[in-house]
Amino acid sequence: xxxxxxxxxxxxxxxxxxxxxxxxxxxxxxxxxxxxxxxxxxxxxxxxxxxxxxxxxxxxxxxxxxxxxxxxxxx
Numbered sequence: 777x778x779x780x781x782x783x784x785x786x787x788x789x790x791x792x793x794x795x796x797x798x799x800x801x802x803x804x805x806x807x808x809x810x811x812x813x814x815x816x817x818x819x820x821x822x823x824x825x826x827x828x829x830x831x832x833x834x835x836x837x838x839x840x841x842x843x844x845x846x847x848x849x850x851x
Contacts, residue, residue: 779795811825
């Protein structure tokens, strides 16, 4: 779904308000954190940390290579 939002001044920053029907559908509440990710097409708002995905991929590559050592350390 595409919705247009207005950018407003909020102190020294800018803010944008998301429509209620959109926040209800996405289960967003006041105080939730979103990550603003710059893309070639603009800004992507996501509840998922893109850097965490990179860490998970690194862990999976290491865990395969050092499976036995990790098993011993887990004891």
